Amino acid sequence: MKLKAPRGTVDILPEQARKWQFVEEQIKNVCNRFHFEEIRTPLFEHTEVFQRGVGDSTDIVQKEMYTFDDRGGRSLTLRPEGTASVVRAFVENKLFGNPNQPVKLYYFAQMFRYERPQKGRMRQLNQFGVEVMGSADPAVDAEVIDLAMTIYKKLGLKSLKLVINSLGDNESRASHRQALVDHFTPVKDELCHDCQTRLTQNPLRILDCKTDKDHPAMKTAPSILDYLNEASKAYFDQVQDYLTMMDIDYVVDKNLVRGLDYYNHTAFEIMSEAEGFGAITTLTGGGRYNGLAEELGGPDTPGIGFGMGLERLIMALEAENVEMPIDRQLDCYLVAVGEDASKEAVRLVHELRMNGIQIDKDYQERKMKGQFKAADRLNAKYVLILGEDELEKQVVNVKEMATGEQAEIPITSLMENMQEKLLGGNEHA
RNA sequence: GCGGUCGUGGCGAAGUGGUUAACGCACCGGAUUGUGGCUCCGGCAUACGUGGGUUCGAUCCCCACCGGUCGCCCCA
Numbered sequence: 001m002k003l004k005a006p007r008g009t010v011d012i013l014p015e016q017a018r019k020w021q022f023v024e025e026q027i028k029n030v031c032n033r034f035h036f037e038e039i040r041t042p043l044f045e046h047t048e049v050f051q052r053g054v055g056d057s058t059d060i061v062q063k064e065m066y067t068f069d070d071r072g073g074r075s076l077t078l079r080p081e082g083t084a085s086v087v088r089a090f091v092e093n094k095l096f097g098n099p100n101q102p103v104k105l106y107y108f109a110q111m112f113r114y115e116r117p118q119k120g121r122m123r124q125l126n127q128f129g130v131e132v133m134g135s136a137d138p139a140v141d142a143e144v145i146d147l148a149m150t151i152y153k154k155l156g157l158k159s160l161k162l163v164i165n166s167l168g169d170n171e172s173r174a175s176h177r178q179a180l181v182d183h184f185t186p187v188k189d190e191l192c193h194d195c196q197t198r199l200t201q202n203p204l205r206i207l208d209c210k211t212d213k214d215h216p217a218m219k220t221a222p223s224i225l226d227y228l229n230e231a232s233k234a235y236f237d238q239v240q241d242y243l244t245m246m247d248i249d250y251v252v253d254k255n256l257v258r259g260l261d262y263y264n265h266t267a268f269e270i271m272s273e274a275e276g277f278g279a280i281t282t283l284t285g286g287g288r289y290n291g292l293a294e295e296l297g298g299p300d301t302p303g304i305g306f307g308m309g310l311e312r313l314i315m316a317l318e319a320e321n322v323e324m325p326i327d328r329q330l331d332c333y334l335v336a337v338g339e340d341a342s343k344e345a346v347r348l349v350h351e352l353r354m355n356g357i358q359i360d361k362d363y364q365e366r367k368m369k370g371q372f373k374a375a376d377r378l379n380a381k382y383v384l385i386l387g388e389d390e391l392e393k394q395v396v397n398v399k400e401m402a403t404g405e406q407a408e409i410p411i412t413s414l415m416e417n418m419q420e421k422l423l424g425g426n427e428h429a
Numbered sequence: 430g431c432g433g434u435c436g437u438g439g440c441g442a443a444g445u446g447g448u449u450a451a452c453g454c455a456c457c458g459g460a461u462u463g464u465g466g467c468u469c470c471g472g473c474a475u476a477c478g479u480g481g482g483u484u485c486g487a488u489c490c491c492c493a494c495c496g497g498u499c500g501c502c503c504c505a
Contacts, residue, residue: 111505278500279499306505375465377465
């Protein structure tokens with residue numbers, strides 16, 4: 001085989017696409033209930049949007065972006081995540097001036113990250129995400145988390161774990177950062193190479209390092225929760241209170257650190273605990289990013305959001321054997337026999353479709369028996385038979401496949417007859 | 430970027446250092462002059478990832494590469 005999809009990309013074929021349609025439909029339904037509105041932003045942005053938004057020190061920006069120069073010499077990047085783009089759009093389009101605050105947005109979008117693919121990790125991935133801009137109410141944090149959990153619940157996932165943490169405001173983060181540096185600097189030489197870099201770049205990230213997780217200094221490392229100032233602590237407490245009020249189970253993990261620079265205050269992850277799900281368990285990651293809008297040139301605007309991996313969501317649904325209504329069926333299949341009837345079939349199928357009937361026909365010059373096999377394979381409810389005899393009499397034999405019952409219907413009343421059978425007789429295209 | 434493992438027809442899956450590479454599924458046709466799901470019969474396909482090497486000869490042995498897959502790092 002010569003041409004293949006690029007590494008880390010997949011084709012979603014019809015059978016699988018039905019699952020996607022189902023999942024997307026359910027999610028949109030929940031979004032509507034929560035009164036979120038869709039936003040669509042470009043697939044690529046100026047590279048600077050992500051450098052400034054996501055942060056230069058992050059793995060994403062340092063080694064995972066698909067960046068290229070266009071013919072005009074501009075550096076562009078295929079979006080590796082959704083938040084920076086949405087906030088850029090929020091700022092550029094002055095949505096902060098919209099009287100309806102906060103602005104509650106959702107999106108479905110492909111993301112691109114240059115990584116080694118494995119189970120649950122693709123170079124092109126699909127995310128559903130939400131962003132709420134313009135409110136610093138901890139109830140919004142809870143609402144966003146509730147939205148994600150509601151989606152999973154509606155879809156039928158059970159083995160989930162919600163983990164939350166607070167990264168605090170700038171003042172809290174700064175004092176915690178200094179504490180981390182003071183704590184780890186004496187043992188710097190004992191840490192892994194990455195962590196030695198992190199010590200100066202982003203000491204917070206040392207906390208979720210897998211390599212050094214057993215180092216004695218890890219256990220005694222200063223926790224962000226001990227460095228939250230009063231306002232940050234009060235904020236985090238309120239978020240938890242709201243979650244409790246909504247009966248949303250969660251655990252606080254003081255080592256939960258998100259990989260992107262823009263987060264502060266609430267950070268959360270939702271993981272699957274289903275058997276056989278693979279090594280990668282994070283389904284959703286999100287958090288608050290007050291200050292990001294300002295970083296991207298807009299007014300200081302609070303925001304919070306999350307990204308939900310749809311490949312992983314569908315994997316989780318499959319791992320938990322959740323039933324998805326994806327059985328394909330066909331209302332009618334037209335079986336035509338003979339040259340004249342085959343020609344007439346084209347017109348008849350067109351006319352039925354114009355009148356709201358779902359119908360297909362043979363295009364492979366199959367024999368009658370073959371056409372019936374095709375109809376059966378396609379799960380057709382009715383087969384309309386048009387042969388020389390029927391054509392002569394200007395009728396069509398309509399066979400109900402489930403019962404085998406068959407009746408002769410004049411072509412002149414066929415439309416009405418089928419509409420009655422399939423649409424209840426009162427719906428029209 | 431690193432490591433394990435794998436790479437035979439549309440799919441699944443045997444197999445051998447040597448003239449025709451099993452079989453199953455699927456598909457098409459026939460048995461049933463115009464009617465599906467069962468059965469029987471027949472048909473079907475440019476299949477051994479790519480490039481080198483060893484050999485009289487390689488799908489099978491060796492090497493490299495590519496790709497899939499799983500894991501590490503990190504994340505969705």
